[in-house]
Each structure stands twice: as C-alpha cells, then as structure tokens.
Amino acid sequence: MSTGVHEEAGRLRIDSRARTSGTEVTYDRPVDCDNHYYETIDAFTRHLDAAFTHRGIEVISRGTHTELLAGGTLFEFVPNPTFDPVVVPGCLDLLFRGQVPDGVDPRSLMAVEPLHPAYQDRDVRINTIARQEMSAAILLPTLACGVEEALKDDIPALMASITAFNRWLDDEWGYAYRGRIFAAPMLSFADPDDAVREIDRLVERDVRVVYVRPAPVPAGHGTGRSLGDKVFDKVWARLADADVGVAFHLSDSGYNGTVARAWGAPDRFVPFRNPSVLATIVVADRAIHDTVASLVVDGVFERHPTLRVASIENGSDWLALLLKRLRKQANQTPWSFVEDPLDTLRRHVWVSPYYEEDIGALADLIGIERVMFGSDWPHGEGLSEPTDFENELGEFDDQEVDQIMRTNVLDFLGIAV
Template sequence: MPIRETAFPVFDADNHLYEPQEALTKYLPKEYEGAIQYVQVNGRTKIAVLGQISEYIPNPTFEVVARPGAMEEYFRVGNPEGKSRREIFGEPMRSPAAFREPAPRLELMDEQGIAQTLMFPTLASLIEERMRHDPELIHAVVHALNQWLFETWSFNYHDRIFTTPVISLPIVDKAIDELNWVAERGAKAILVRPAPVPGFKGPRSFALPEFDPFWKRVEQLGLLVGLHSSDSGYSRYANDWEGHGNEMLPFKPSAFRQVNEWRPIQDAVASFVCHGALTRFPGLKVAVVENGASWVGPLLKNLADVYKKMPDQFEGGENPVEVVRRNIHISPFWEENMADLADLLGIDRVLFGSDYPHPEGLADPAGFIEEIKTHGLNEADQAKVMGGNLARLMA
C-alpha cells in the first residue's frame, strides 16, 4: 500500500497485537502447569482455563482472524439488512507477521502514517475474570504474559511502539513488584482492567485506600494508566437476565448486553472519583481506551447531581466533575463526535485510537483524520487529538 502522509505526527492510543499459544504458558511456573491449556473441540482449538473451556475469544490461536475494519459499515450505517455476525465480518484472513512481531509492525505503521502507538495485548483480556477465585494464579499468569511481551515486543520498541504490560491488583505487594519490574524494563504505560479487583475476601474497587501504595508508586513513576475494554465480570449479572451462563461472549449478539455495555467503564471511572483515589493522587494520568464516549455525559451529570446533594462524600470536598476533567482522558470510537466530547472534557483530554487490527476498528487507522475533519475541529485541535495529547501524556 502507498505510504500515507499526514500533516502532523499521529500517535495511536489503541493498537493490538495477537498473542501465540506460548504467550500465557512459556514462563508460567511449573506449579501452575495445566492452569491454561489449548484443547481441540470438534476440530477447533480452544483455550481452557482451570479446566473450563472458554468461548470468550472463539479462535484463541489468532492464526485466522477477521479483517481489520470489517465492521466499519456496521458502525457507520447500522445493520438494516439484519446480517449475521459472520456475514458482517466477511471473509477472514491469515494473521500476517505484522500482527505478531514488532519489526514487521513498524514497517506497516510506516505505510499507514502512524508515528507511534500504544500496543495492547488481545488474549490478556480473559485472564483475571476466569481466575478470580485464585489471586496467586492471577499474578503468576500476568507475570508470565509480561515476560513474554517483554521478550517478544519489549515495552518500548524504537520509541515508537509502547507495549502495555498488564498489572493486576489482587495482592497489593505483588502488584507493586510487577509495576516496578515493568518500569525497570522501560514500560511507559500499563494496562489495568476496569473492574472490581478479585481477592481472597471477595472483589473490591481498585480505588479504595487499600491500594494507595500502588497508585502512589504509579504516580511517582509517571506511567500512563490504560483502562482498556475487557471482561469485567459484569456478564455474570447481565447473563442472569438472559438465562445464560456466566461467561462474557462479546462475539455473540445481545441487544440487552448492548444497552448496558458501558456500565463497567462508567463504574470504574466513578469509583476512581467517588472512592477518592484521584484526589489522593492528583498526578495520575488515566486513558480510557476502546470504551467509547457515550457514557461520559451521563456520568458527569450524575456526579454533578450527587455533589450538589452530598459534597461531604467526596474526599477533600473536591468537585468530582473537575476531577474527571483533570485526570481522565478518553479515546472515543471513530464514529462518535470528537467536538461533543471536547465540550465535556476539554480538547486536551481527547485521544485518537483506531483499534487496529481488530474488525471493530479502522482498516486505515490514520483515516480517522478524515472523520474528525467533519466535526468542526480546527487543525490545531485535530493535531492534539491525533497525537499531540497522547505524546504529552507519555512525555
């Protein structure tokens, strides 16, 4: 493909790599051998966690994947013909090296006109929820994955690809150890699941004072905290309404789940504010990625209403809306209006993310520029959204 030229540097807040089978198992300690297995079911390879086969990601080998941007028409005009998910995805493709290795990915980024990117793992999103009853195992698997990420991608590849290691928080001391380990190896951003933290005594919010030593260290290190869409565990509640099992099945259509899709991220950000972590650590930099922006307006309205009635419930009496505007940065979906989000948070808090190479994202990541030109943003603001804001966050 011809090299795309852009008027300003493009820093993509949401790129993905596809992990091979060894990513979760190569460095897993022997005492946890067998906790993660790849098994054959009717001729298809599936991942089994603690003996339970998962359908969360239908093809966990990623040898064959949906084409990047396969769902663009679906998100642009809807689905008036009532096509099935398989019909919407269209003909799949074999994963090229650029989806699995950093050097070919860098060549592809050059063609796409992408100067820099955050690189999120894909399979990692299923780990914590399926191991929530075994915090020790969660930490072991997360560290094994981070070891593989560092070995294969590094956390800073030529100052252009910034791979985000996963940090899980069930045992705070172990979370801090993992944080220090990745920071020592060059990590500039981390991935934290926007969900209650599993633990020996049950789940609880990551924004409670119990986790202050962790957030203090994140603030000291100046790392960007990525809250990326994941399996948050809310499916257990949603599936009770639909009479399904407990597993989140993102590729199985559900109107009910779609209506409530943004509850996890809304609650995660609300907890960050209401439980005071962003007031106790005002220097934290949080990027909300692949969660859209439709929930932002309702959340700010609710926070303003609660603050009006119960200001004493917010640490230090700080206005929660201003806390969000200070600490939270949003990468909206390409089909959403950037100007509307800028009106809510300020233009400096809006980030471009393509979700490449996932089918929900853009086949041509930098083509996002053409979308935001229709939103009435001037060139200076376009440059901020397309890369300037994230470059500032990443220092």
C-alpha cells in the same frame, strides 16, 4: 522515570535498555492509542511458574482444534486462540456505525484472512506503522483482555499468569521498542503487594503505560473491591511515582455474570458467538462508567494527584451521564468531594472515543486536550486504516486535529510535546 528514557519536546531518546542505543525518535505524525497484537499460543505458558501449570492458562488440542483452558475450564474469550485465520481489519465498520444497508445480513460483513506477520512481529509492525503514516502506537492485548475474569477466583494463579504474560510481552514486543511501539503490560490489583513488585520490575524495563481491566478488583470467594479502596493505595502510589499511565481498555469485566445474569441473559461473555442482545444492552458501557466513578468517589485522584488514566475502546457516551450523577451526588453529599467532579476528570482522565460518536461533544465536556485518537487496528470493529480517524474530525481546526491525533497521546504517555 528512573530508566534510560530521556525527553525533549516531541522527541524521545532511548538507551540500550530499550535495545536501540542512542536512537532519537521524533513524533511528528499521528500516534495511535489503541492498536492491538494477536498473542502467540504460548503467551501465558512460556514463562509460567510450573506450580501453576494446571491453574493458569493451558493449551489443549481437541481433534484439529487448538483451545485454551483457564483454571481447568474451557476459555472461550476468543473463538480461535491461534488467530489463523483472523478477522480482516475494519470489516465490521458499518456494523459498529449502525449503518448496515437494508437487506444486508449484518453477519455477512464478517471476513477473515490469514494471520499477517504485522500482527505478531514487532519489526514488521514498525514498518506497518510507518506505512500507515504514524509515528508510534500503544499496543494492547486481545486474548489477554479476558484472562483476569477467567482466573479471578484463584488470585495466586492470576498474579502468576500476569507476570508470565508480561515476560512474554517483553520478549515479543518490548515495552518501549525503538520508541515506536509502547506495549502495555497487564496489571491486576488483586494482590496489592504482588502488583507493586510487578510495577517495580516493569519500570526497570522502561514501561510507559499499563493495561488494567475496568472492573471491580477480585477479592476471592466471589467478592470484589473498589479500585478506590485504600488497600490499593500502594499500587496507585507506585504508578504515580513512576509516571506510568493506566489504560482502562474494554475487557471482560464480569458484568455478564452479575448484571446480565440477573436479567436471565447468559452469564458468560463469549464474543462473536451467539451474542445476547439483552446482555449487550444491559451491560453496555457500565464497567468503565463504574470504574471511573470508583476512582473519583473513593478519592484516588485526591490522594495521587499526578496519576494519569485513560479510557480506551470504551466509547465516550458514558462520560456525560457519569458527570451528571457525580455532580448531583456532590450537591447531596458535598463532604465527599473536594472539588467539582468535572475538574477532577479534566485533570486526570484521557478518553479515546469510538470514531462514530460525537467527538465534538466529548471535547466540549472534558476538554480538547483529553481526547485521544484510537483506531482499534487490526480488529474487525476498528478502522481498516488507523488514520482514517481524522475523517471524523471535520469540525476541528488543524491545531485541534493535531492534538487529538498526536500530542494528547504523547501527553498521556508522559512524552514532552
């Protein structure tokens, strides 16, 4: 990285560009790869080019309610875009473990609280990270995870909105703030030239990780392209050259409008509002499965051998099925693969499993050095205390626990361990 980040084993020295001149940060406690903030209401409007005012995200009021429009259409990815009140961290734990007691209505588990400053203030959040006995955290979007799908049919507005959001993110959180908060700016490949320009700007601001939606790349007129299409090689090359990790985080990947719709289920993904059971099952983890498949099959890792990607908040059960399919295909069309797909995955892909999954099976499959701790804090479906994740690691020895809880995340971030 060409900016002012200087590394030693387990330490990061940050210059004034990251606003903490001469600070040396030691990472001797867990590092969470899956923390979230709650966006302020002007996250997409504060820096938006005025030419896209009515084509991007707009804030409107209807009675006492604040709502958002995306390209003039009601944007319902989050029920309350002010996030006040907001879901209590970890309140849905039993629901996502599938352990709701008999006789308890699962809907009764939902609890809300006033918006806490740690969800929107970086200095309060750093104190919270310390209280939670962690060294640092990767911070990912909440509301923004639905924006690319909402604006995919207007690519210029989409790209302008992403740039505006990333400038807001730098204002509010910084990309490597005090070496404790690594906020991941958004990146869309929909306009490859614009994406490269955005990466160049982000690299100048010490970015270590970008968030990319696991989904086909919008190509206009309702069409899409594989992330492995060679038209995007300039984007992958710039990320690899800049040593920037790519985080594929659970998002609205558009599968409701394709897969679920084909089965007669609702064609829009609106979390927490009358969820379709059928859509939940037929969509499931298909997006991340297909995303990683596209990278392997279409040769992204072969052409960009230093590229690092991570699957965050997509679970891990999809990986064994993907590997089975890739290996079968490699046997049938060996000319399409340069090596055993497992070797490719083990070299390039980090995975943060859901805490309720079989983490031992994941480690056996992809290697202990590619498993990362992620809490999803402060979301309701995550953990109430991030480091409670360690309670799920009883089958691992102390060194392996340290790898999962700390050093693997640092490795993904490109911080020497």
